[in-house]
Amino acid sequence: MIKTRLFAAAALGALLAGCTTMPEAMDRPATATPAIPEGTGYFASDSTLPLRAPDFTKISDADFKPAFEQGMAIQQAEVAAIAGNPAAPTFENTIVALERSGKMLSRVGIVFGALTGANTNDTLDAIDAEISPRLAAHSDAINLNPELFARVKAVYDQRASLNLDTEDAKLLEETYKGMVHAGAQLTPAQKEQVKAINTRLSTATTNFGQTLTQATKDAALVIADQARLAGLSDADIEAAKKAATERGVPGKAVVALQNTTQQPALATLKDRATREALFDASWNRAEKGGANDTRALVAEIVQLRAQKAALFGDPDWATYQMWDRMAKNPRTALDFMQQMVPALEATQRRDAAALNAEIKASGGNFTVKPWDWAMYADKLKAKKFALDEDAVKPYFEMKRVLEDGVFFAANKLYGLSFKQRTDLPVYNPDVWTYDVTDRDGSQLGIFYFDPFQRDNKRGGAWMSNFVEQSKIEGTKPVIYNVHNIPKAPEGQPQLISFDWVETMFHEFGHALHGFFANQKYESLSGTATARDFVEYPSQVNEMWASYPEVLANYARHYKTGEPIPQALIDKIQAASKFDQGYQFGETVEAALLDMKWHALTPQQAAAINTPEAVSAFEAKALGELGLAVDLVPPRYRTSYFRHIFSDPAGYSAGYYSYLWTQMLDRDSRKWFMDHGGLTRENGDHFRATVLSQGGTQDYFDMYRKFSGHEPDVQPMLEALGLSGGNEGTVPSTGDETN
Structure with a gap:
């Protein structure tokens, strides 16, 4: 997962990337330059540590709220000065000025985002819940400022005559298109609707993330009978006992949950009932009703996103959201994924049959379920490859x-x-x-x-x-x-x-x-x-x-x-x-589920208005994928799909990205190997054509400059064993050569 750009739900960072200006012919009355407030406290100035690294010895929880408030006030004044500038708009006095605004807000947002993600507490969570909608409103006040957009559009309209270099031109383009995408060309009434939706989305998605963190903690499996831990390593058992003591249940064991559906301990826990209990704890962590149930938030988020897309004339959130993606539109992403479904489903069913044979050979009197899959896949892996994970x-x-x-x-x-x-x-x-x-x-x-x-x-x-x-x-x-x-x-x-x-x-x-x-x-x-x-x-x-x-x-x-x-x-x-039917399959299913949620029209989304309706839609959507979801559930269930529901945009209609970029990755690996592998020459080429370019170029152009050709999906299919013969499938019991 990549870094999160903060500032009003990841939108403001992109917005501040650029705004443009108004033509000389624009007749505007002179106005007094607004005074820019001075900030106070730690975040008012750059850190004095090397490279401006944050000094955590000087930062307390109490610093964040006033720093956010001051940071917003300062940037509001900076933006007002840019929008009200009586001078003719130029790239420098509008675009670059806006790019450089909001530095205090940036400093506090960056540190706050790091702590709420990796080291949060109740105080920080409360600040997050309060400040997120205010940041969304702050972002809207900039994006939807008509005077500012008039300047932006003026400079954009004369871009051909400005002699901008590649990066300047990209900044101008991203600024203009970003503001249009945010609603700068909507009617005043529509802008008010967008502002209201953005505020509600910010609150709902922040609540989703905080609720899910607590749900994941609370759903950890508590085990009283130590015999049920059989199969775990001594270190894992010791860690589970320590976790129990830390959570106030000494003498027991606590198996904490990771963020995904499958849990590492499922591969080694010998007691089937314990495996099932652990899987159920993971699968139902945020669907038990009460304070930790995220489904009502999901319904609200999906409805708000569909409503917002409609305001822009788009049929659904996926279409609205993919405006700046490499794939460009939902159909390209869906076609890319769906071409893999037939081979993937066949692999899943073939793998399940092999696992059932292994279960029977091991003396089991049951057929494979999701909580059994990892254990028996590992058994088959050990047979085929003689690979002992504990020996690794x-x-x-x-x-x-x-x-x-x-x-x-x-x-x-x-x-x-x-x-x-x-x-x-x-x-x-x-x-x-x-x-x-x-x-x-x-x-x-x-x-x-x-x-x-x-x-x-x-x-x-x-x-x-x-x-x-x-x-x-x-x-x-x-x-x-x-x-x-x-x-x-x-x-x-x-x-x-x-x-x-x-x-x-x-x-x-x-x-x-x-x-x-x-x-x-x-x-x-x-x-x-x-x-x-x-x-x-x-x-x-x-x-x-x-x-x-x-x-x-x-x-x-x-x-x-x-x-x-x-x-x-x-x-x-x-x-x-090995086992790509599951490992690749769970990701494809999650990506398709994401698209299902974000292909809803406002009318369709409005009908999903209860926790039960959310679960029913998910069941229907998964059942329509054409994959063995009864045996291979998605990597993330709707109720704990943090990637797509934990901030106003995030990876919504974008979880396919992990698959799309895997295509680019596998094609690139082939390029590296064809050109000698781990060499400084290859590294320098990748650095020059991709790693150093940031967001300054068209992505297909960037890829062609690196590889010399269009992206090719075949290396990915071959690497996953989904192209040609039975390569990559789980072998039948006793067949060591397949």
Whole structure:
């Protein structure tokens, strides 16, 4: 997951990317320049720490609300001065001036967003609930300002004569189109409707995120009988006991939930009833009625989005939302996904049959259910590849993965070097910091690494910035990665699965996209790209996790230091296509479910007005996908689909992006391998054509400059075992060669 640009529900950052100006011929009365208020407190000025990194020793919860209020007031005055400027509008006095406005609001929003995502508390949540609708209103006041838009349109209309460079022209284009998309050309009555909808959406989506965090915490499985933990590792059992003590139920065990439907413990818990209970806890975490039920919020969000789209003349939210995407429209995204459905459904059914055979061979008298799938898929994987996951983990000690794996690959490809530092304040003691040095010896940025699962951290993994790169501001990137790796008990090594290894490479791929930003304007910098492009560089970076030269450097036994045996590497790589009926299938289902929700007309959405109606629509939508959802449920159920319901826009009508960018990723991996793999020349080419370009170019043009051709879906289908023969399917019991 990428960073979140804050400022009024992620919209204001894009808005401030640019606005334009009015023609000289415009006859306007002179007005007094409004006074710009002075801010007070920590966020009133830039941090004095290296690269303006936040000083958490000087920030308290009480600072945020007044800083938000001051930041909005200052920017309101700045925007009023721009909109009321009696001088003829120019690119500099409107576009660049607006780009540079709101710095205090930016500083407080960035830190606040980091804390509410990774280290929240009741005070911060209360501020979030109060301030989110006010930020939405603040954003609307800028986007829907008629005087400001008149200047924007004036400059946009004369763009051909302005001799702008590529980035200036892009900023102008994004500013104009962004304001139009926000409602600048609507009637006054329609603008008032948009403002009301945006305020309600901000409140509803903030409530959804906070409710889901609590629901996920409260739905953790509490186990009194320790025998039911059979199958878990000693470290996992110890962690479950510690979690129980921390939650006030000493003597028991608590298996915390991760954000997805499937839970890691389902692969090893031997007691089937316990597996089912854990799955049910995950599946129903936010559908039990009461304070933690998110379904009423879902109904409200979906209705509001459909209503807003209609105001713009669009048939549904998906059409409205995809205006700036690489795929451009819902039909392109749907056609892309639906071409995979027949082969994927056949794979799912074939896999289920093989799992049922394995269950029977193991003495079971039942057919596979979702809570059984991971366990018996692992059994078949072990038979086919002789791969023991517990034998793999000792080679993946977390800090070594980071420093000798993730950082090593970045050094080989791009010439970067890293040095841990202990002098920078952090928001939690578990956060590590590193200086990042570029190939020429200059400091490129600072990196924060927050690895461990906490109850006050939202699920998943993501990247964001504390400081954005900008040439006009003279700033370099300060970037953080957040994970949810279960923390090992005190005194035990922090060993992780290969899935977490790949996630670490993935999130650092986002970080590289941010570190290599080379833009004049913050709002076009680094990962400020379309939703269906931004996951592409991070997915490409995953390829180096299993690249032989990189593996040999970091995959060493934590006790002996011995490198991971080649035979084990071969097994890991051979197993990479295994069980794609589930692993790929759950993502496709979630992406299609997202599109189903956001293809609703206002009339259709209005009929989904109760929690029960939400569940009924979800059941109908999943049943129409043509996939084996009874056996392979979606990666996220509607009620805990944070990506699409936890902010006013987010990944709504955009979860397909993970699949779309996987297509770009697999095609790019083929390019890397065809051109020699892990080389500085290849890294420099990828940096020059993709990683350093931010949001300054057309995405298809950018991809063609890198690869030399149009994106090709075939490498993805082949990598997933969904193209040709039975490659990648779960084998029948006893068939070791299929």
